[in-house]
Amino acid sequence: MAAAAALAERGRPLSRPNPAVGAIIVANGPVQGASGPVPCPSGPVVGQGWTQPGGRPHAEAMALEQAGNRAKGATLYVTLEPCAHRSTRGPACADLVSKSGLSRVIIGTCDPDPRTAGQGITHIQQAGIAVTLAQSKSAEDSLSGYLRQRLSGRPHVTLKLALSLDGMIALGNGESRWITGPEARAHTHRERARADAILVGGGTLRADNPRLDVRLPGLEKRSPQRLVLTGGAVPTGWHAISEPAEICGLEGIQYLFIEGGAQTAAAFLKADLVDRLLLYRAPILIGGGQPSIADLGLTGLAAAHHRWTFQDRRQLGSDTLEIYERNPCLPA
Amino acid sequence: MAAAAALAERGRPLSRPNPAVGAIIVANGPVQGASGPVPCPSGPVVGQGWTQPGGRPHAEAMALEQAGNRAKGATLYVTLEPCAHRSTRGPACADLVSKSGLSRVIIGTCDPDPRTAGQGITHIQQAGIAVTLAQSKSAEDSLSGYLRQRLSGRPHVTLKLALSLDGMIALGNGESRWITGPEARAHTHRERARADAILVGGGTLRADNPRLDVRLPGLEKRSPQRLVLTGGAVPTGWHAISEPAEICGLEGIQYLFIEGGAQTAAAFLKADLVDRLLLYRAPILIGGGQPSIADLGLTGLAAAHHRWTFQDRRQLGSDTLEIYERNPCLPA
Numbered sequence: 001m002a003a004a005a006a007l008a009e010r011g012r013p014l015s016r017p018n019p020a021v022g023a024i025i026v027a028n029g030p031v032q033g034a035s036g037p038v039p040c041p042s043g044p045v046v047g048q049g050w051t052q053p054g055g056r057p058h059a060e061a062m063a064l065e066q067a068g069n070r071a072k073g074a075t076l077y078v079t080l081e082p083c084a085h086r087s088t089r090g091p092a093c094a095d096l097v098s099k100s101g102l103s104r105v106i107i108g109t110c111d112p113d114p115r116t117a118g119q120g121i122t123h124i125q126q127a128g129i130a131v132t133l134a135q136s137k138s139a140e141d142s143l144s145g146y147l148r149q150r151l152s153g154r155p156h157v158t159l160k161l162a163l164s165l166d167g168m169i170a171l172g173n174g175e176s177r178w179i180t181g182p183e184a185r186a187h188t189h190r191e192r193a194r195a196d197a198i199l200v201g202g203g204t205l206r207a208d209n210p211r212l213d214v215r216l217p218g219l220e221k222r223s224p225q226r227l228v229l230t231g232g233a234v235p236t237g238w239h240a241i242s243e244p245a246e247i248c249g250l251e252g253i254q255y256l257f258i259e260g261g262a263q264t265a266a267a268f269l270k271a272d273l274v275d276r277l278l279l280y281r282a283p284i285l286i287g288g289g290q291p292s293i294a295d296l297g298l299t300g301l302a303a304a305h306h307r308w309t310f311q312d313r314r315q316l317g318s319d320t321l322e323i324y325e326r327n328p329c330l331p332a
Numbered sequence: 333m334a335a336a337a338a339l340a341e342r343g344r345p346l347s348r349p350n351p352a353v354g355a356i357i358v359a360n361g362p363v364q365g366a367s368g369p370v371p372c373p374s375g376p377v378v379g380q381g382w383t384q385p386g387g388r389p390h391a392e393a394m395a396l397e398q399a400g401n402r403a404k405g406a407t408l409y410v411t412l413e414p415c416a417h418r419s420t421r422g423p424a425c426a427d428l429v430s431k432s433g434l435s436r437v438i439i440g441t442c443d444p445d446p447r448t449a450g451q452g453i454t455h456i457q458q459a460g461i462a463v464t465l466a467q468s469k470s471a472e473d474s475l476s477g478y479l480r481q482r483l484s485g486r487p488h489v490t491l492k493l494a495l496s497l498d499g500m501i502a503l504g505n506g507e508s509r510w511i512t513g514p515e516a517r518a519h520t521h522r523e524r525a526r527a528d529a530i531l532v533g534g535g536t537l538r539a540d541n542p543r544l545d546v547r548l549p550g551l552e553k554r555s556p557q558r559l560v561l562t563g564g565a566v567p568t569g570w571h572a573i574s575e576p577a578e579i580c581g582l583e584g585i586q587y588l589f590i591e592g593g594a595q596t597a598a599a600f601l602k603a604d605l606v607d608r609l610l611l612y613r614a615p616i617l618i619g620g621g622q623p624s625i626a627d628l629g630l631t632g633l634a635a636a637h638h639r640w641t642f643q644d645r646r647q648l649g650s651d652t653l654e655i656y657e658r659n660p661c662l663p664a
Contacts, residue, residue, distance in 0.1 A: 164636070165611060165656070166625045167499015175633055266619050277617075279497060283656060284636040285609075287598050288627030293498045295620030301507055304496070304616040310650075318642075324497070324615060 001108050001134055004077045005142035008059070011051035012145075013196045013224070017252045018055030019111075019146035023063040023078040024048050025071055028103070041075035041104070058083065060093040064100050072101035079108035079139040080146075084123055085115035094120040098127035106132045108139020112150040145196070145254025148275065152332055154248045155196065155256040159265055160188060160278040161292045168289030169260065174207070176290075183317035184280040189214050191278065193222035195257035197250070201264030202230030205238070212259065224257070229264050244271040266294035277308065277324040280316070333440050333466055336409045337474035340391070343383035344477075345528045345554070349584045350387030351443075351478035355395040355410040356380050357403055360435065373407035373436070390415065392425040396432050404433035411440035411471040412478075416455055417447035426452040430459035438464045440471020444482040477528070477586025480607065484664055486580045487528065487588040491597055492520060492610040493624045500621030501592065506539070508622075515649035516612040521546050523610065525554035527589035529582070533596030534562030537570070544591065556589070561596050576603040598626035609640065609656040612648070 008022030015021075027043030047070070049062025057065070060082050064071055082093035082105075094116075097105060105124055110133065111117060121131050140147065148156040162180045163169060170176035178185070192198060193214045200210060205228050213223040226238050227250075234240045241247065244267050247256060258268060268274050298304055308324040315321075340354030347353075359375030379402070381394025389397070392414050396403055414425035414437075426448075429437060437456055442465065443449060457463050472479065480488040494512045495501060502508035510517070524530055525546045532542060537560050545555040558570050559582075566572045573579065576599050579588060590600060600606050630636055640656040647653075 161498070163499065165499070165609070165640070165654075166493070166623065167495065167497070168623070171630055171633060172627065173631070177633070179633065269617060269619065277497070282637075283640045283642055284633075285601060285625060285628065285640070286630065286633075286636055287601065287625035288623070289630075291498065291500070291620070291623060293617060293619035295504065296617065298503055298618065298621075299505070301503060301509070301511065301616075301618075304618055305614075308497070308615045308617070310615055310652075320642075322497075 001077055001079065001106065001136040002138040004079050004108065005136070005138040007048055007050045008079050008142045011059070012194050013222070013255060014053035015051035015055050016196055016254060018051055018058070019080055019143050019254075021051045021059040021078065021080045022142065023050070023059035023076060025063050025067045025074050025076050025102070027070060027074045043074075046070035046074060056090050058090070058093050061090065061096055064096055073103045075104040075106065076100075076102050077106045077108075079136070079142055081107050081109070081111040081116055081118075081120040082124065083111065083113070083116050084119035085113075094123040097124050098129065102129055104130040104132070106134055108134055108136040109143065109147070112147065144275065149254055154273065155250065155253045156276070157247070157256045157258060157268065157274050158191070158195070158276040158278055159258045159268060159274045160191065160280070161260070161265065162188075162280040162282070163292055164282055164284045164286040164289070166285050166287060167292055168286035169262065169292045170290040171286060172288050172290065174290070179284065180280045180282045180319045181317040184282075184319040184321065186216065187316055187321060188280070189216045189219075192224060192257060193219045195224045195255045196253040197225040197227050197255075198257045198259055199227040199229060199241075199264070200259050201261050202228055202232055203263060204259070204261045205230070205234070210259070225253070227256075229267060244268045244273050247273065262290065262292055262294040265292060266296055269293065270296055275326050276311075277322075279322045279324070281320045281322065283318055333409055333411065333438065333468040334470040336411050337440065337468070337470040339380055339382045340411050340474045343391070344526050345556070345587060346385035347383035347387050348528055348586060350383055350390070351412055351475050351586075353383045353391040353410065353412045354474065355382070355391035355408060357395050357399045357406050357408050357434070359402060359406045375406075378402035378406060388421050390422065390425050393422065393428055396428055405435045407436040407438065408432075408434050409438045409440075411468070411474055413439050413441070413443040413448055413450075413452040414456065415443065415445070415448050416451035417445075426455040429456050430461065434461055436462040436464070438466055440466055440468040441475065441479070444479065476607070481586055486605065487582065487585045488608070489579070489588045489590060489600060489606050490523070490527070490608040490610055491590045491600060491606045492523065492612070493592070493597065494520070494612045494614070495624055496614055496616045496618040496621070498617050498619060498621075499624055500618035501594065501624045502622040503618060504620050504622065506622070511616065512612045512614045512651045513649040516614075516651040516653065518548065519648055519653060520612070521548045521551075524556060524589060525551045527556045527587045528585040529557040529559050529587075530589045530591055531559040531561060531573075531596070532591050533593050534560055534564055535595060536591070536593045537562070537566070542591070557585070559588075561599060576600045576605050579605065594622065594624055594626040597624060598628055601625065602628055607658050608643075611654045611656070612651055613654065614651045
């Protein structure tokens, strides 16, 4: 399932408005059980698929097409419940799977789309195919934008900060180029390429006039939609929202990437609209510079604790990237 | 040598004013070379020593005493060059080693004390014992306070900060208890127990009236001398210095531990008098709180880079400790 989730990454973000799904079909190998041969997905991979740009074909359709007759008796791993609703754009995956000859389907997580929501599983089971719901963390993580939209009606939000060891994003005079090195900045461009939209505050837009595009070879066309949090007018090519809650009404945005500044970071954090922190930290001290986050209105330290869970850390040149996630036990 | 450096830690800080040295004597094992048996320290450890409280006996004396006759033909690993100067408090270690019957001495680093400074090595060589100078990083690290005093006339300085992810040491209203958890605070007490003196700023002293003692079972008596950076009067039990450079005149302090606040941190950093950063970081965001370091007078980011080298990281409960060292390539 982790391999299927990794395949799904290839569909992100161009699968929008559809979820980026991954699918792998594994042939059964000859495994001998106590009372004779037991079907077991230990054979070769006979099909792989991921949601294609624009949302079609779906991952399951691509993997089944690739497998052809070799799907007979095989096992499908798919990160999301196959869709149950027919569309003018293509067949329902639950139909395709039901007619495939597969013996077993392992599903990463349910699709909360009311047109599917369990009906995909039922449909496949009725065709005599064994279905297992894995409730896989890697599948859920790979679908976090889609699931957040379906369950909370808003995009999955990443807040990115590029900091000194003492938490500053600029000198007192505003100089911020560069705190982090080229490896960390390239990683930020990769994260931009995975987002549907990027947002900055009005102050950052006026001060820096940032391009916010993706400057990685081959990924230039992945540059996301540009949003700005401001009550004022914005230049052509930018879409303004006047408060964080307005992200709830944005169509087709599964992944929102927030790049600053301190007022914008604070506004989204106060509204509890941040799911993930990307902290790029350089081994420097600034002292008396510009803090990364404006006032959050905390009246006690207790309220600051238990909100963030460490997820991952990696070295990027001399900088360190730390990823924290909003504590999954907090109410959504 | 790393094992001898770890032994030396047992002498810290009570060996003061002497360096905390570690020594291990290893018997030669029967190793066969191309042209017959070759002496090689592959046998058992026959003696171990570390500088005792008050500075005597020295590590070599303790290890030789323990080894007795088994020192004959053996190899001594010692973190610092054995002393060459006789004292009313005990014999010179170079004399003891010369008469020991050891076949070989491996020395971590030279002693810059002008009464030894190479004379210890010469004396031992003249006794027909092979001497190797290892220039060991672990030996030098374990002697950093002593070496800093001898070479720069000041203590080795550690600056400790307990921070949120966004680099704050307190809420805007001053609340700072607690940012880090019990594991990190216990680690700080252990670091206090390894220091000869702790320093805070006058503001921290007035605001928090900190005890700055060691609250670890069995280590209560290790509570270090208490210093305060202030131009004003100080309570009994505290020693005042009016500017960072005054640490150069402090007798018997090899390791100084600075605990805050932001003005004091900035004063020592501006004076380039910090050798090591201990950053305890809690997984919380504060936003609009009190920054850890006041203005450093930087006019450009270039001056902030290449000053700190990552040394170590460890998890302490939900907090992370990161240790950085002043870039060893910078002029002292």
